[in-house]
Amino acid sequence: MNKSRLEAFSDGVLAIIITIMVLELKTPHGTSLRTLIPLIPVFMSYVLSFIYVGIYWNNHHHMMQLVKKVNGSVLWANLHLLFWLSLFPFATAWMGENHYETWPVVMYGGVMLMASIAYYILVRTLIKLHGQESDVAKAYGKDVKGKISTGIYVFAILSSFISSWIGIFCYILVAAIWFIPDTRVEKTIANE
Amino acid sequence: MNKSRLEAFSDGVLAIIITIMVLELKTPHGTSLRTLIPLIPVFMSYVLSFIYVGIYWNNHHHMMQLVKKVNGSVLWANLHLLFWLSLFPFATAWMGENHYETWPVVMYGGVMLMASIAYYILVRTLIKLHGQESDVAKAYGKDVKGKISTGIYVFAILSSFISSWIGIFCYILVAAIWFIPDTRVEKTIANE
Amino acid sequence: MNKSRLEAFSDGVLAIIITIMVLELKTPHGTSLRTLIPLIPVFMSYVLSFIYVGIYWNNHHHMMQLVKKVNGSVLWANLHLLFWLSLFPFATAWMGENHYETWPVVMYGGVMLMASIAYYILVRTLIKLHGQESDVAKAYGKDVKGKISTGIYVFAILSSFISSWIGIFCYILVAAIWFIPDTRVEKTIANE
Amino acid sequence: MNKSRLEAFSDGVLAIIITIMVLELKTPHGTSLRTLIPLIPVFMSYVLSFIYVGIYWNNHHHMMQLVKKVNGSVLWANLHLLFWLSLFPFATAWMGENHYETWPVVMYGGVMLMASIAYYILVRTLIKLHGQESDVAKAYGKDVKGKISTGIYVFAILSSFISSWIGIFCYILVAAIWFIPDTRVEKTIANE
Numbered sequence: 001m002n003k004s005r006l007e008a009f010s011d012g013v014l015a016i017i018i019t020i021m022v023l024e025l026k027t028p029h030g031t032s033l034r035t036l037i038p039l040i041p042v043f044m045s046y047v048l049s050f051i052y053v054g055i056y057w058n059n060h061h062h063m064m065q066l067v068k069k070v071n072g073s074v075l076w077a078n079l080h081l082l083f084w085l086s087l088f089p090f091a092t093a094w095m096g097e098n099h100y101e102t103w104p105v106v107m108y109g110g111v112m113l114m115a116s117i118a119y120y121i122l123v124r125t126l127i128k129l130h131g132q133e134s135d136v137a138k139a140y141g142k143d144v145k146g147k148i149s150t151g152i153y154v155f156a157i158l159s160s161f162i163s164s165w166i167g168i169f170c171y172i173l174v175a176a177i178w179f180i181p182d183t184r185v186e187k188t189i190a191n192e
Numbered sequence: 193m194n195k196s197r198l199e200a201f202s203d204g205v206l207a208i209i210i211t212i213m214v215l216e217l218k219t220p221h222g223t224s225l226r227t228l229i230p231l232i233p234v235f236m237s238y239v240l241s242f243i244y245v246g247i248y249w250n251n252h253h254h255m256m257q258l259v260k261k262v263n264g265s266v267l268w269a270n271l272h273l274l275f276w277l278s279l280f281p282f283a284t285a286w287m288g289e290n291h292y293e294t295w296p297v298v299m300y301g302g303v304m305l306m307a308s309i310a311y312y313i314l315v316r317t318l319i320k321l322h323g324q325e326s327d328v329a330k331a332y333g334k335d336v337k338g339k340i341s342t343g344i345y346v347f348a349i350l351s352s353f354i355s356s357w358i359g360i361f362c363y364i365l366v367a368a369i370w371f372i373p374d375t376r377v378e379k380t381i382a383n384e
Numbered sequence: 385m386n387k388s389r390l391e392a393f394s395d396g397v398l399a400i401i402i403t404i405m406v407l408e409l410k411t412p413h414g415t416s417l418r419t420l421i422p423l424i425p426v427f428m429s430y431v432l433s434f435i436y437v438g439i440y441w442n443n444h445h446h447m448m449q450l451v452k453k454v455n456g457s458v459l460w461a462n463l464h465l466l467f468w469l470s471l472f473p474f475a476t477a478w479m480g481e482n483h484y485e486t487w488p489v490v491m492y493g494g495v496m497l498m499a500s501i502a503y504y505i506l507v508r509t510l511i512k513l514h515g516q517e518s519d520v521a522k523a524y525g526k527d528v529k530g531k532i533s534t535g536i537y538v539f540a541i542l543s544s545f546i547s548s549w550i551g552i553f554c555y556i557l558v559a560a561i562w563f564i565p566d567t568r569v570e571k572t573i574a575n576e
Numbered sequence: 577m578n579k580s581r582l583e584a585f586s587d588g589v590l591a592i593i594i595t596i597m598v599l600e601l602k603t604p605h606g607t608s609l610r611t612l613i614p615l616i617p618v619f620m621s622y623v624l625s626f627i628y629v630g631i632y633w634n635n636h637h638h639m640m641q642l643v644k645k646v647n648g649s650v651l652w653a654n655l656h657l658l659f660w661l662s663l664f665p666f667a668t669a670w671m672g673e674n675h676y677e678t679w680p681v682v683m684y685g686g687v688m689l690m691a692s693i694a695y696y697i698l699v700r701t702l703i704k705l706h707g708q709e710s711d712v713a714k715a716y717g718k719d720v721k722g723k724i725s726t727g728i729y730v731f732a733i734l735s736s737f738i739s740s741w742i743g744i745f746c747y748i749l750v751a752a753i754w755f756i757p758d759t760r761v762e763k764t765i766a767n768e
Contacts, residue, residue: 005199005253007581012207012396015588019596020211022662024219027600027669031677050662054655061581061651075253076371079246086214086242093219101223179652197391197445204399204588212403216411267445268563271438278406278434285411293415389583389637396591404595408603459637460755463630470598470626477603485607 003070006078010060013082017089018053021046024093045096048171049088055178056085056115066135067126077125081118087111105164106157112171113153120146149174195262198270202252205274209281210245213238216285237288240363241280247370248277248307258327259318269317273310279303297356298349304363305345312338341366387454390462394444397466401473402437405430408477429480432555433472439562440469440499450519451510461509465502471495489548490541496555497537504530533558579646582654586636589658593665594629597622600669621672624747625664631754632661632691642711643702653701657694663687681740682733688747689729696722725750 024042028035091111095104120143127137140146156170216234220227283303287296312335319329332338348362408426412419475495479488504527511521524530540554600618604611667687671680696719703713716722732746 005203005256008200008584009203009207009249011581011585012204012588013211015585016208016211016592018658019589019592019662020215022666023596025663025666027666027673031674031679033679047659050659054652057585058648058651058655062648064581072250072254075250076246079250082210083239083242086211087217090214090217090219097219098223103223103225197395197448200392201395201399201441204396205403208400208403212407264442264446267442268438271442274402275431275434278403279409282406282409282411289411290415295415295417299420389587389640392584393587393591393633396588397595400592400595404599456634456638459634460630463634466594467623467626470595471601474598474601474603481603482607487607487609491612
């Protein structure tokens with residue numbers, strides 16, 4: 001089975017998720033600059049989630065370069081990842097409309113955490129299919145970045161009960177970690 | 193005529209269907225955990241429908257591996273399937289917002305039933321085009337799984353008038369049957 | 385310039401148009417079968433427009449089989465077609481929610497008419513690029529079906545002022561004419 | 577890394593942006609022709625933004641013809657462009673619903689300006705990757721059109737405080753400049 005439809009379907013879902021989130025930026029009723037002020041937290045949440053979906057798309061794109069084949073398990077592991085990503089618009093809207101209160105921030109972190117676990121499962125499923133000597137296994141074998149992110153998410157969720165701003169700070173931190181390009185794939189390709 | 197645009201268009205429609213369903217998860221107005229409680233049945237319906245669309249995409253993807261060519265009839269049989277799948281968001285929302293009452297559950301089953309019949313028609317149209325000796329015919333000749341599913345849908349619709357929970361149970365059962373990977377295609381490919 | 389991105393972009397837009405229309409089927413507030421009755425005209429409009437978008441996608445798919453190259457003019461002629469098709473959801477919703485009253489039916493016909501003219505312009509632009517001896521020119525040289533459709537739309541719009549049901553009948557008639565597969569392309573391919 | 581997924585993802589996002597904008601054309605409640613009058617400024621804004629997204633897609637399509645490879649920086653520069661384009665529906669709706677008052681027109685210009693800067697950054701990132709002797713560098717080296725557009729946007733934003741119609745005129749002017757096909761790419765291809 002070839003991977004092109006899995007890529008096309010994932011691209012489609014991610015493109016829609018990223019664009020649906022912008023619908024939360026509801027047209028304000030006035031025309032003064034002041035009517036935009038209540039939209040600022042909604043907008044900031046949108047920016048954060050846009051970057052997160054961008055990171056997932058970017059990483060998905062990088063990883064798929066090393067993938068030679070897919071099977072039924074990979075298709076489902078990928079759908080599982082898309083499921084959690086599809087909850088980003090909901091989590092983003094709830095957080096943005098409520099000025100970063102505790103539970104919405106916790107929920108946002110929960111969706112992030114589940115997405116990162118789903119990504120981990122997808123990586124493991126791909127390594128299982130390709131074998132321990134494959135490029136995927138070599139590039140993602142240790143996955144330090146992924147493990148650190150997951151740890152930060154757990155910390156963010158717990159510390160949000162003290163102050164939701166610690167949670168927000170953690171989410172920005174993880175985004176920053178991943179924004180730095182993932183050199184593992186490029187190294188693996190270069191080493192061949 | 194080649195099959196790539198049929199795949200791309202189907203991927204697009206399925207990606208949008210799966211993502212539109214999540215829009216039913218309306219942002220709650222409060223920020224306490226309790227405000228999420230009314231969303232639970234909506235969320236459960238979303239999960240069920242997500243899995244169903246995932247199954248259809250998965251099966252479509254598997255089947256298209258064996259397809260060598262398409263014609264006008266196949267394009268229309270595929271559009272017919274997409275039509276019934278496009279009603280999933282409506283059926284899902286009606287069922288989820290009404291705590292699984294009788295008619296919404298019956299309607300959900302009706303859409304499922306029509307989609308399964310549309311899939312059956314698509315399979316027959318493909319077999320007619322490729323001939324009885326083709327890979328598609330060999331893999332889908334008997335289609336026991338498809339027939340059982342259709343039977344369960346009919347049973348689910350009828351028994352929902354006694355209790356809608358029997359219907360719900362049947363829908364979960366069919367999802368479970370299909371979740372187990374469709375080994376027919378992989379066997380056919382392996383036998384070559 | 386190759387045609388694959390034009391196909392991909394058109395597939396994307398058509399997939400979204402076809403799926404957005406279903407959002408007009410708003411979830412009813414009750415759970416009885418009777419609450420679905422007001423949705424019947426909305427549903428019938430959806431079915432009609434789904435078939436129309438299906439026909440356009442089908443014809444676009446057929447025509448693109450004969451296209452060897454594209455240029456800037458073709459890209460814009462294609463975008464012009466997509467523009468009018470993008471008004472289908474609006475025209476469909478207005479007609480469906482108003483029980484086929486005069487002006488909504490006229491507007492629906494107007495959008496149909498403009499889309500058919502846009503398709504005609506796209507065909508001419510493609511023929512100009514490929515030359516009079518090309519496959520596109522041979523297959524679409526006379527375009528009897530296209531001219532008849534355009535004529536019926538004009539008649540439908542005018543006669544809707546007498547009774548909007550004449551208009552509706554005409555729209556169904558044109559759909560029926562096009563539903564019969566377009567054998568011109570298949571003949572042209574077969575003749576080679 | 578190959579460019580096909582970047583193209584597919586961009587096509588997806590642009591297709592959704594262009595189609596989401598039409599959702600602002602809300603179904604009017606009456607059935608007379610008069611009920612459409614309040615929609616005219618919304619419709620005109622839609623036409624303008626449709627043309628703008630069309631221009632961006634067209635230019636993106638042209639430019640990608642000359643691109644041989646992509647890297648992480650290009651993926652992010654492209655996402656950055658898509659981010660600003662994703663704000664088109666919001667800016668379009670705000671402007672269209674408020675009869676072209678000052679701040680909405682300024683905001684529209686601001687989004688346009690940011691998108692043009694993002695496009696410029698994408699071009700530079702691609703030139704950096706391909707080298708000064710590459711086709712991309714030759715075709716986009718001076719980028720007079722891009723610089724003029726950016727200048728007009730700045731002028732439009734400032735002059736909108738005198739009269740928002742100067743701003744609108746400028747936006748139409750830039751659209752007209754770009755509507756004329758971008759011959760640079762075709763020349764570069766022809767020269768090879």
